[in-house]
Amino acid sequence: MASKRLRSYLRTIGQVFVLQFKQLAIDGFIIFIVLVQPLLIAIMGLWMMRERQGNYAIFIVVGSGMTGLWSSLLYITGSNINVERWLGTLEMLVGTPTPLAVTVIGKTLSNVVMSLSSMILGYVLAALIFRFPLTLAHPLLFVVSLICSVAAFATFGLVIAPFFAINRQLQGWVNALEFPMYILAGFMFPIALLPGWTTPISYALAPYWAARALHATSSGNVPLSDVFLSWGMMLLFSVIYLLLSGWLFRVMVHKARVDATLSLQ
Amino acid sequence: MMKRLQAALRIFFTSAYYSYIALFRWFRPAPYIASKIIMPLAQILFFAFLGMYASGRDQASFYVIGNAVQLAAISGIYGVTMSVGGERWAGTLGYLFGAPANRMLIFVGRAFMHIIDGMLGVMLGLMWGVLLLGVDLSHTDLGALALTILITAASTSGMGLLLGCLSLIMRNVMFINNTVYFLMLALCGANVPVSSLPGWVQRISYVLPLTRGIASAREIVDGASLRSVGPMLGGEVLVGAVYILLGYVLFRQFEIQAKKRGTLDVM
Numbered sequence: 265m266a267s268k269r270l271r272s273y274l275r276t277i278g279q280v281f282v283l284q285f286k287q288l289a290i291d292g293f294i295i296f297i298v299l300v301q302p303l304l305i306a307i308m309g310l311w312m313m314r315e316r317q318g319n320y321a322i323f324i325v326v327g328s329g330m331t332g333l334w335s336s337l338l339y340i341t342g343s344n345i346n347v348e349r350w351l352g353t354l355e356m357l358v359g360t361p362t363p364l365a366v367t368v369i370g371k372t373l374s375n376v377v378m379s380l381s382s383m384i385l386g387y388v389l390a391a392l393i394f395r396f397p398l399t400l401a402h403p404l405l406f407v408v409s410l411i412c413s414v415a416a417f418a419t420f421g422l423v424i425a426p427f428f429a430i431n432r433q434l435q436g437w438v439n440a441l442e443f444p445m446y447i448l449a450g451f452m453f454p455i456a457l458l459p460g461w462t463t464p465i466s467y468a469l470a471p472y473w474a475a476r477a478l479h480a481t482s483s484g485n486v487p488l489s490d491v492f493l494s495w496g497m498m499l500l501f502s503v504i505y506l507l508l509s510g511w512l513f514r515v516m517v518h519k520a521r522v523d524a525t526l527s528l529q
Numbered sequence: 530m531m532k533r534l535q536a537a538l539r540i541f542f543t544s545a546y547y548s549y550i551a552l553f554r555w556f557r558p559a560p561y562i563a564s565k566i567i568m569p570l571a572q573i574l575f576f577a578f579l580g581m582y583a584s585g586r587d588q589a590s591f592y593v594i595g596n597a598v599q600l601a602a603i604s605g606i607y608g609v610t611m612s613v614g615g616e617r618w619a620g621t622l623g624y625l626f627g628a629p630a631n632r633m634l635i636f637v638g639r640a641f642m643h644i645i646d647g648m649l650g651v652m653l654g655l656m657w658g659v660l661l662l663g664v665d666l667s668h669t670d671l672g673a674l675a676l677t678i679l680i681t682a683a684s685t686s687g688m689g690l691l692l693g694c695l696s697l698i699m700r701n702v703m704f705i706n707n708t709v710y711f712l713m714l715a716l717c718g719a720n721v722p723v724s725s726l727p728g729w730v731q732r733i734s735y736v737l738p739l740t741r742g743i744a745s746a747r748e749i750v751d752g753a754s755l756r757s758v759g760p761m762l763g764g765e766v767l768v769g770a771v772y773i774l775l776g777y778v779l780f781r782q783f784e785i786q787a788k789k790r791g792t793l794d795v796m
Binding site for chain 1: 557559560562563564567568571572574575578579580581582583584701703704707708711712714715720721725726
């Protein structure tokens, strides 16, 4: 019985993943957030860093890809539930036997996987057009770091989506949350440049650990213990986010049923 | 003659006033603070720190001034585009084109308050630079700097008027707006000296607004006089005027074609 339900949920996640991916692929705003903006940031970063010695190109490519990951999480994943409300399909989703969270997992995974394309495109741009030498210091560890990062970002997205649905005024703050994460998570420069009091804030952010792991395994100039620590922190945050998102989804659906506000804009 | 002038001024300022409050009436203080104060500050900090990582802490001023002046593009592009393009979404294009009022005054009036708003954004950005990143304005001719900011905000609004006209004929103009905004970040000298860009890219930089404004602002902060940056500011005025003219031509063409084909309110 439990395995039947799990298969059903996995099938739902797969279907939602494919549908969401198709919808995102033809949306101009999404294409900008996922591809154009990270690409332009990568180009700026490569030009700005040209006087610096060392293998900075891979650092910039990975960092700009992460900016795409975060921006897509903020703008797309954050409105996963609100979009259904605007389309008038939220009531049907809540009314189905499949939990709303399962649908949102499929959407979030699709968003995150699509936003990885910004890293791939940045790599192609830097390698083929700008002709930078781009080699990953530890390819296998990089892949594992990427998987952990996808998990961390996806579970973070599961927290953001119901949070934005419960507090609709937060949608107005989305613009203000983009660049602060780029800064605090150390996507494009080390957080050592920042004032010391911001360090605990960085440590409390899963994207910081994702950036730390990806930069370490691509640029290769930190010890392996550091990489394992980053993986551990990402997995810890993923578990915390999963538990938190479960509670948030229950609160959101209960509140919407009590207040009868499911369909209200 | 006086009556016509009064009527023209009334149309201009009424157009400016109503387009501005129409755009910002639905804003609450929180989203306004988020979009106009926090996001610009965060953008400045991001590129300043990236620039310091790339070229050293003593270069902070270069990135702060560049990004602060570039903030004029937020109001100039997004605000002005929505002021013009919003007519289509609100279904009021028919009323606008049915009115006998002077089209140039209606068109340019839309940008007026956004120029003021853009100037405010730039000044706020420079203030953050002084308070947080040690930008030194002690050698600055503040009057010259204010004029530079005004001219840059106006020329950027000219770009916004052109993009606003595109929004009358395109569904998804935000993609273009966002791309233009980030292209200006990359090409107008805000973060990368224009002289270090490839030659063909520099030619693009110099046909965009902001490029001469940013360069002038940097020189003025370094102690240059208004006279010495005069030619650059003149170039910025010319660029802005060309964009306004192009936008106006497109605006009039849209009106003529839409009336001919009956497609005024077609989305």
